[in-house]
Amino acid sequence: KAGVTQTPRYLIKTRGQQVTLSCSPISGHRSVSWYQQTPGQGLQFLFEYFSETQRNKGNFPGRFSGRQFSNSRSEMNVSTLELGDSALYLCASSLGQRGNTGELFFGEGSRLTVL
Amino acid sequence: DQQVKQNSPSLSVQEGRISILNCDYTNSMFDYFLWYKKYPAEGPTFLISISSIKDKNEDGRFTVFLNKSAKHLSLHIVPSQPGDSAVYFCAASGHLPYKLSFGAGTTVTVRA
Numbered sequence: 001k002a003g004v005t006q007t008p009r010y011l012i013k014t015r016g017q018q019v020t021l022s023c024s025p026i027s028g029h030r031s032v033s034w035y036q037q038t039p040g041q042g043l044q045f046l047f048e049y050f051s052e053t054q055r056n057k058g059n060f061p062g063r064f065s066g067r068q069f070s071n072s073r074s075e076m077n078v079s080t081l082e083l084g085d086s087a088l089y090l091c092a093s094s095l096g097q098r099g100n101t102g103e104l105f106f107g108e109g110s111r112l113t114v115l
Numbered sequence: 116d117q118q119v120k121q122n123s124p125s126l127s128v129q130e131g132r133i134s135i136l137n138c139d140y141t142n143s144m145f146d147y148f149l150w151y152k153k154y155p156a157e158g159p160t161f162l163i164s165i166s167s168i169k170d171k172n173e174d175g176r177f178t179v180f181l182n183k184s185a186k187h188l189s190l191h192i193v194p195s196q197p198g199d200s201a202v203y204f205c206a207a208s209g210h211l212p213y214k215l216s217f218g219a220g221t222t223v224t225v226r227a
Contacts, residue, residue, distance in 0.1 A: 031213050044217075106160070
């Protein structure tokens with residue numbers, strides 16, 4: 001079955017702009033989570049959505065937001081971009097149910113560069 | 116606060132030898148541990164996992180060991196192959212299985 005699809009793959013923005021990233025999960029997966037990867041920091045949890053509801057949020061400022069649609073597709077938005085927001089943004093999907101062991105299926109990521 | 120730490124940013128090993136990757140964690144509430152592998156320009160892919168009720172899990176060339184008292188786990192790759200050259204992330208989850216805490220990653224280079 002098709003994997004997790006993220007668009008766009010690469011984008012360049014300037015400080016102060018805003019950006020929207022999109023993620024289509026694996027068919028049947030209702031949980032979508034977002035991670036930010038920067039050099040030396042690993043993957044930092046942004047937030048997770050399940051059935052259109054945000055279940056948990058990481059320690060990121062309010063400029064980072066997201067949503068999930070009824071078809072489980074998700075978007076994340078970053079407003080008022082800063083240079084430090086340059087990173088690889090990874091989306092992951094899973095069944096998301098209690099008892100799930102945490103194995104996530106990741107997309108290839110959206111590489112954001114802020115100039 | 117980094118709850119999962121991979122203190123070795125890189126590891127170089129000769130083809131055919133053993134690769135040992137280490138990971139330490141601080142949160143005693145973690146009860147499931149995973150290793151992910153990442154190639155450049157690709158997303159991380161799941162490699163192997165272990166529940167806190169076990170101390171060892173093996174899958175082919177990959178074995179993960181868990182030492183709960185030391186809050187330490189390790190990944191052994193035997194024998195190492197050139198295709199194993201990648202970044203390896205250690206991750207852990209607790210009562211929120213969908214929220215993983217990741218280490219910073221270890222870049223493994225397998226020399227021919």
